[in-house]
Amino acid sequence: MMIKKNGSIRLITLLLIVTVSFQKKEIKKRDSFATVKIVFNNTVKNSRIYLYDSTYTNPFGEKYTITKFRYYVSDIFLKSTIKNAAEKNSYHLIDQGNVESQSFSFPVAPGDYTSLNFLLGVDSLHNVSGAQTGALDPTKDMFWTWNSGYVMAKLEGNSPSSTLVNNKFEFHIGGYAGEYNVLKNIQLSFPEDKPIYFASNKTITIIINADVNAWWHNPNEIKIAEHANITSPGKLALAISDNYKNMFHIEKIITGN
């Protein structure tokens, strides 16, 4: 150790200064931050979703209506060649039945960014850490009570092709560990792979389209007539998650104000 006798006093002072200046910097930085606003626009092949009210057709010609459509988006960050910008405490439940849930904002340092990244689902740690709050509150109807863990994405509706009672179909897709882990890292590159500059004090809006019709195919064919009820972790849930990871694309980025 190279510290002299009165080094400890100097150390105290130093650490205090570091502590205080750290906070100051944090406050100062925020003023000049850019704001990114993320909007999830859920559709079926570009048609707007009206819960209960509209009939859609999947790639196999099966007609269906949607009564519930929800998914978790977490660990959001913007990729940059210099320093990625992550949202803090980043957990969102996007719910087609709740407009407010479909957009949110957070501050990022000004700079060039090249893609938007997130985890589709809830990281495994938060599946095994007991009772959570906020978007992860287990009473939000997205937590299995008989087989602990989050439903990462949920799609429910009716279809004449379904053999279930009332022609229902229900997909509750989850599983956070092992071979049936359905967590998906999503990377959405900005149009033409070009970096976009996020200027300080500006709001940049990224509109993401999610197409429900991605759930049924590519790479795995899921016909309602054959599988109307997938509500526990396993092979079929994994197959659907390999489909729905392709449901997103960036519709538009508005760099306006």
Next chain:
Amino acid sequence: MKTRISIWIVFMVAFSAFLLSAVTKEVYNYSSTTPLKLEVPKGWPKPLNIFAGNPLTEEGFQLGRKLFYDGRLSKDGNFSCASCHQQFAAFATYDHDFSHGFNDQFTTRNAPGLFNLAWTRLYHWDGGINHIEVQPLSPLTAPNEMAENVDSVLQRLRADAEYRRMFREAFGKGDINSQKMLKALAQFTGTLVSANSKYDKVKRGEDQFNPSELHGYEVFKEKCEHCHKEPLFTDNSFRNNGLPLNTYLKDYGRMRITGNPEDSLKFRVPSLRNVSVTQPYMHDGRFYSLGQVIEHYRTGIQQGPTLDSSLRKGIQFTKLEKYDLILFLGTLKDTSFLNDKRFSHP
């Protein structure tokens, strides 16, 4: 000199970390709570860290206890946790194969005793519950109406001045939410420790087995110990102990959770502590006496691909071994736990 300086450095780093965390994080007002400690009996393995993020306090425990005994947690006000988990039966349902409840899902299995849960890695007969805090969601909700159910329970709690006071004392200011309710319940159920049976007293040198009990203990160590492992009397593994499938319930146990055919008909090895008061036995409560249980191991083992290899030939018993074994199992009854006022109806 060197050591003094390094002590200072350690202190300062800790101090500044504390400063940082105090200013950057929301600090709960726990200052007025009375800390509690989980009692860890001598010679037991280390408990799991089930209270991580849920510091045990007297206030949290008392709130959990009140919730546990409160019928208002159920839809129609009739079914408290304690209606299925009765203290005199070591918090199992006494003398019922299936507990009565409003919820079909929960009449399909036998309610186990509740104790030493801080040494249990996965809860329920099939291990489907991965944390003690989320366990109550299961009895509190039916599969498809969960949000409504817990929300209305929370509304009832918020409307009650006594609960508002107790939640504030336990968790500080702020709304009553599901997390606080679940953490409080975990503080109660997680601290139910049973470790004062005659068996424990003998182990501590405070008592002695009589010759029959001692013989029964020898039999136990030879025939049962490798699954019902001391001192918890379970090794917390999932095994098929040769019970034929209940054709009415079609309960395949662990396989329901893992989807793996190798887990078919495997259930969590239950603790045998307090076993003389937790009848009926097994996941579906099919046996009403310990005599029947032993007869199962002697003559009733059903062969099958997932049957535990140690049970392929069944377990041989003389009449004397059988009766002395039952006497030994009686020494696992913990009367002071069954009568502990701290755990009784508040």
